[in-house]
Amino acid sequence: MNLTLKVWRQKDGKAKGELVTYQIKDVSPDSSFLEMLDMLNENLVNEGKDPAAFDHDCREGICGMCSLYINGEAHGPGRLITTCQLHMRSFKDGETIYIEPFRAAAFPVIKDLVVDRSAFDRIQQAGGYVSVNTSGNTQDANSLPIPKDDADKAFDAATCIGCGACVATCKNSSAMLFVAAKVSQFALLPQGKVEAKRRVLNMVKQMDEEGFGNCTNTGACEVECPKGISLENIARMNREYFSAAITSEE
């Protein structure tokens, strides 16, 4: 395959970026999108140019590091996949492909296609955990009976890899789906109920402070999420939030 790439290049967070056009030849349809970018960078290095920076790590859809907005969609065309799981057979020979970083005020560009998603880390630190005493006499988790449906829903929410596709694809750059998944994975389980009120209040507060937009229920996040996190989680978080806001003493 021969392709025209329009890649966002930006020297650093302060520099003004632009789309730069590159031609790339003999790309295998069986190669992954990131392997195609590796080819591009190899060409750039051979030409003595600066390679395009992009995030990646596991390259098997688990780590949530890859974060590209490809041809107008987070993680490119296709559903329930991350950028690293996208293959070149999804494109046509001769096609022009736009490659941009995830855009959000809360995700500032560091360089080229790499954005700073530490806002998600700070939201997690605000309450996305369960305080467990690990002194050596930890209770066996199976001693707490949990309905299968609740366990499944909690697990589904916990599959969120925090890639930020929900923010990137939302017209408001809202992080509600991410925060809702992190709230839900605990809210559904008895272990998470102890800190439930404080968790949802603090995580939502941190989300607002980071500058993410508001959810207007377009549902785009659910469609583009590589893990299929459901909007049910946002409704659950809204219930948790209203309940905590009314009854919490903080």
Place this chain on the structure above:
Amino acid sequence: MALSGFFLLFFLLQHLTINFISVISVDGFNATSHFMGTNPIVQIALQPVLAFGVIFHLMMGMRLELQNRASRPIKYAMNKPAENSSWMSRNMIITGIMIFLFLGMHFYDFWIPELNVKYLQGDMSGLIDPMNPDSGMRYWEELHHKFHDPIRTGLYVLSFVFLGLHLMHGFQSAFQSVGFNHRKYTPTIKKLSNIYAIVVPLGFILVAVYHFMTQS
């Protein structure tokens, strides 16, 4: 947004019901309008609540839009939002502004003249000629006369189309915002949302077109 939205959804049903009476019965419409226009509970207690609901919904909508625009200062060079969301859900601010502009026209047509007659001229009789008790009630005549103009009727019809587009997302979205998303009931709510968004604006359109078509 959702709570004021629910309130306005209820209000629209009440408004449509009264409008429909104008098609069924002249006397019934006159009696209902006179009651609504002169009853102290409606005028002093409910009307300010309605005004607050409308203004609150508008102000919150504008606030959300401004915050949301600021959350993405650099736009995508290539974006395909139609791949993952409906036009109605993405353009609530546009349909909302069109409804707001319609409200300006609607108030100019009905509310301001009503305030003038009742509170500036002090005529609470509801009669066409306050000096003549046999002149008949004015409400139906005024409503009917407003729709003699095809441009005004067309603007009303167009506004109700925007209302329908706004409701198509707004109805179901309000449930999600208050935390109601249930695997068993949400599909029904979405169907109800579409039915409400078609039936209610269509009802308003039919009333406007009825009065336009029956001009003598």
